[in-house]
Amino acid sequence: MTSQIERAGDFCAFILSGRIEPADADQLQAQVNAQCDDAVKWLLFDLAGVDYIGSVGLRVFVSAAKRARANGGEARLSGLSGAVKHVFEITQVNKLLHTFPTRFDAMKNFPPPPDPVIQPN
Amino acid sequence: MLCLHLHNDLECLTRLQAAFAAWAETVGLDRDESLLMQVVLEEVVGNIIRYAYPVGQTGPVSVQIEQQPGELLIRVCDAGIPFNPTQQPPPDLDSALEDRQIGGLGWHLVRSLVDAIEYQRCGGENVLCLRKRWLGGNQ
Numbered sequence: 001m002t003s004q005i006e007r008a009g010d011f012c013a014f015i016l017s018g019r020i021e022p023a024d025a026d027q028l029q030a031q032v033n034a035q036c037d038d039a040v041k042w043l044l045f046d047l048a049g050v051d052y053i054g055s056v057g058l059r060v061f062v063s064a065a066k067r068a069r070a071n072g073g074e075a076r077l078s079g080l081s082g083a084v085k086h087v088f089e090i091t092q093v094n095k096l097l098h099t100f101p102t103r104f105d106a107m108k109n110f111p112p113p114p115d116p117v118i119q120p121n
Numbered sequence: 122m123l124c125l126h127l128h129n130d131l132e133c134l135t136r137l138q139a140a141f142a143a144w145a146e147t148v149g150l151d152r153d154e155s156l157l158m159q160v161v162l163e164e165v166v167g168n169i170i171r172y173a174y175p176v177g178q179t180g181p182v183s184v185q186i187e188q189q190p191g192e193l194l195i196r197v198c199d200a201g202i203p204f205n206p207t208q209q210p211p212p213d214l215d216s217a218l219e220d221r222q223i224g225g226l227g228w229h230l231v232r233s234l235v236d237a238i239e240y241q242r243c244g245g246e247n248v249l250c251l252r253k254r255w256l257g258g259n260q
Binding site: 022 | 134152153156157159160163212215219221222224226229230233
């Protein structure tokens with residue numbers, strides 16, 4: 001697995017490719033934890049380049065969704081296809097994260113714009 | 122037929138999946154089916170490697186995969202502690218994110234991706250047979 005990490009403020013995108021084997025899952029979990037420990041609350045995982053994942057890999061996304069929620073944010077998934085999409089659907093992990101066909105779809109209004117500041121009269 | 126005699130080392134799982142992928146190509150299994158059967162092998166054999174033997178003890182794991190009329194048959198044997206995966210409770214997939222367990226999806230995946238699972242404790246060995254309906258191939 002290779003992971004490209006793009007960080008902007010409290011948003012972080014993980015662009016993943018290859019096979020997410022158990023050893024890769026440990027590495028990815030550590031990367032996600034490091035970002036969430038550093039105030040990231042909006043997470044995006046693009047799996048368009050991923051062609052294999054098992055249950056050890058899936059745990060990372062369940063855990064990431066929980067971490068994002070605990071930080072007051074949200075985790076999104078994009079680019080699921082083929083066997084990887086099937087594995088997410090069987091386990092319903094795709095329902096725990098908001099799922100989009102492409103990274104560009106997932107990036108619409110994400111992270112959401114901050115609440116408008118109400119100016120005192 | 123693919124037959125591998127392995128031991129409880131995660132490196133062996135990588136070797137098994139690579140050997141299966143090459144074998145699957147020769148028998149004409151399509152790519153997604155091959156990847157999904159690799160998931161099954163990761164769950165079943167990975168579980169044996171991690172939990173069947175006491176920490177620090179080396180033990181055998183043998184895997185035999187063959188194409189039979191209308192199906193693929195995967196037979197996995199180990200000499201570890203008795204473990205019947207057919208008795209594992211299903212995970213709760215409907216719980217809210219806050220309550221959702223992080224693990225416990227492996228046997229659910231196996232049950233979902235194959236058509237039959239048979240377990241026997243036989244001569245001090247766990248013997249697990251997995252059957253997957255499959256009508257294609259180069260036979």
